Structures are given as structure tokens and as C-alpha cells.
Amino acid sequence: MHGLHKRLLFHVLTCLVQNALGGKIIDGDKAPENSMLYMVSLQNIRGHVCGGFLISEYFVVSAAHCDHVNPTRVVLGTHNLKAENTMRYIEKKCKPPSYENVGTGNDIMLLKLSSAVQLNERVQLIQLPKTEISMKDGEKCSVAGWGMTETGGAIVDDLRVVDVSVINLEDCKKTWQNLPANVLCAGGYDTKKGFCQGDSGGPLVCNRMAVGIVSFNRNYNCTYPNVPNVYTDISKYLPWINKILEEKNC
CATH class of the missing domain: 2.40.10.10 (Trypsin-like serine proteases)
Structure with a gap:
């Protein structure tokens, strides 16, 4: 019975977290134009489906579960998705071999772009931690x-x-x-x-x-x-x- 309970709980959690796709910020503000120049929109034929961020001229980081909606391109260099922007097609998607679904973790994906992104006043990289870190409560x-x-x-x-x-x-x-x-x-x-x-x-x-x-x-x-x-x-x-x-x- 204990095993059945665990399987049911895992199924419910998996169903819930798979609803995390789409992209919404609650109780936030419009981002200043000169900020967060690393932000990336992952898109498929219908438009924006997930977020991401630029860590090198060739690679964007996103969530592995975003692959379920088949993003084919990324948009950079704009805060307004209808404005002029930089676009690159996704050449390759890299996920940890241990990734199964969002409920089991390892929810990370690197996207290799079709060509290098030119860094400029509209497109910049964001730093990652250099070593394993422990976040402070309330940070x-x-x-x-x-x-x-x-x-x-x-x-x-x-x-x-x-x-x-x-x-x-x-x-x-x-x-x-x-x-x-x-x-x-x-x-x-x-x-x-x-x-x-x-x-x-x-x-x-x-x-x-x-x-x-x-x-x-x-x-x-x-x-x-x-x-x-x-x-x-x-x-x-x-x-x-x-x-x-x-x-x-x-």
C-alpha cells in the first residue's frame, strides 16, 4: 500500500508540474530596457513557449521540459517580442542522460545555436556560478x-x-x-x-x-x-x- 501511495503521489506531482509551461510573471514590473540583456525567448511555430538565457555566443540555457513543446528557434536582443530582434535556429538540444521528466529532476537543457551570437549593446551573457554554492535563506x-x-x-x-x-x-x-x-x-x-x-x-x-x-x-x-x-x-x-x-x- 505504501508503494501505491508513493506512485500516486508522484503521478499527481508530475501532472501538476507539467503545467509549468508558458511563461508568466506575477506581481512584477516591466523590465527596464537596458537590463537583463541575456534573456532569451524560446519559440516554436506558434511563438514564445519558454524562457532561457545566454551563457556563451553559441549556447543558451533553458529547462529540459521545454523540449516537450518543440522549440526550434531563439529570439534575443529585445524585451518586446514584436520589436526588431536577433534570431537563431536551434541546432542541437543537450539534456542530462538522467533526465526523464520535470517531476524527477535534472530539469536543465543547453541549446546549441545555428551560428554564434554577436555580443553588443542589446545582447550580453550572464555569469554562472564558478563552483557549487549554497544559497542563504531570504536572499x-x-x-x-x-x-x-x-x-x-x-x-x-x-x-x-x-x-x-x-x-x-x-x-x-x-x-x-x-x-x-x-x-x-x-x-x-x-x-x-x-x-x-x-x-x-x-x-x-x-x-x-x-x-x-x-x-x-x-x-x-x-x-x-x-x-x-x-x-x-x-x-x-x-x-x-x-x-x-x-x-x-x-
């Missing part, structure tokens, strides 16, 4: 993305950003009860601030460094139940990331 960070700003609202074209605080991982585990390994928690807990269905693949930025990747929240509720937002902990994947960047392949 102030930010998350950004494109999309709806309330449950059932309309999609917006302008990049939006919101401040969130890091939540103690043990407290996060107690509220979720069944978290995958190698995650961070921030926002969406006793607050209306955070990400909603989406911004999947976007960065959790602390001290001008990308430390997390938007992975999942709970269902389509943008008024935030008492569970934290969950991010992939980038610092746990640095050897894998650095090997791909060095070889320009996976």
Missing part, C-alpha cells in the same frame, strides 16, 4: 519572463521581472513533500510574487549571477498556494555544462 533574487500576469489573463509582449526571496530548502521539502534532488526554492510561498505557468527555462538571478532555472510550480494557480516555486540548481551541473561549452557539443 533577494529576481526572475523574469514573458506572458500572462494573472490567472487566465492575456499574454503580454514585454519582458516582466519580479523580486523573490530564497526559501530554506528543508522548509521547501516539507511543503512539497516530494521534491527531486538538485533544486532551489524561491518565491510563491506566503507571497503573490513569483513565476506562474511558465517562464520555464528562465533564470533565477542572484547578485548578477544565474543560479537557478525555472522548473515548476503548482498547477495553473497564479494566486500562489502555500508551496514555493522550484528551480533547478545550476551549480550542481557545472562539470556537465563546462564540458559542453568546451567541446561545443554534447
Whole structure:
């Protein structure tokens, strides 16, 4: 009976977190034009589907579960998705061999671009941690993305950003009860601030460094139940990331 309970709980969690696609920032503000020049929109034939961020001239980081909606190109160099921008096709998608689905973790993906991106006043890189890090409880960070700003609202074209605080991982585990390994928690807990269905693949930025990747929240509720937002902990994947960047392949 215990095994059945665990399987049912895992199934429910998986169904809930798979609703994290789309891209919404709740209780945020329009991002200043000269900020977050590393932000990337992953798109398919219907348009924006996930967020991402540029870490080298050839590679964008996003969430592995974003591959489920088949992004084929990335858009950079703009906060408004209808404005003039830089576009690159996705040449290759690199996911950890252990990735199965968002509920089991390892929710990280590197996208190799069809050609190098020219860095300029509109397109810049964001730093990653250099070693494995431990985030401080209550540390102030930010998350950004494109999309709806309330449950059932309309999609917006302008990049939006919101401040969130890091939540103690043990407290996060107690509220979720069944978290995958190698995650961070921030926002969406006793607050209306955070990400909603989406911004999947976007960065959790602390001290001008990308430390997390938007992975999942709970269902389509943008008024935030008492569970934290969950991010992939980038610092746990640095050897894998650095090997791909060095070889320009996976």
C-alpha cells in the first residue's frame, strides 16, 4: 500500500508540474530596457513557449521540459517580442542522460545555436556560478519572463521581472513533500510574487549571477498556494555544462 501511495503521489506531482509551461510573471514590473540583456525567448511555430538565457555566443540555457513543446528557434536582443530582434535556429538540444521528466529532476537543457551570437549593446551573457554554492535563506533574487500576469489573463509582449526571496530548502521539502534532488526554492510561498505557468527555462538571478532555472510550480494557480516555486540548481551541473561549452557539443 505504501508503494501505491508513493506512485500516486508522484503521478499527481508530475501532472501538476507539467503545467509549468508558458511563461508568466506575477506581481512584477516591466523590465527596464537596458537590463537583463541575456534573456532569451524560446519559440516554436506558434511563438514564445519558454524562457532561457545566454551563457556563451553559441549556447543558451533553458529547462529540459521545454523540449516537450518543440522549440526550434531563439529570439534575443529585445524585451518586446514584436520589436526588431536577433534570431537563431536551434541546432542541437543537450539534456542530462538522467533526465526523464520535470517531476524527477535534472530539469536543465543547453541549446546549441545555428551560428554564434554577436555580443553588443542589446545582447550580453550572464555569469554562472564558478563552483557549487549554497544559497542563504531570504536572499533577494529576481526572475523574469514573458506572458500572462494573472490567472487566465492575456499574454503580454514585454519582458516582466519580479523580486523573490530564497526559501530554506528543508522548509521547501516539507511543503512539497516530494521534491527531486538538485533544486532551489524561491518565491510563491506566503507571497503573490513569483513565476506562474511558465517562464520555464528562465533564470533565477542572484547578485548578477544565474543560479537557478525555472522548473515548476503548482498547477495553473497564479494566486500562489502555500508551496514555493522550484528551480533547478545550476551549480550542481557545472562539470556537465563546462564540458559542453568546451567541446561545443554534447
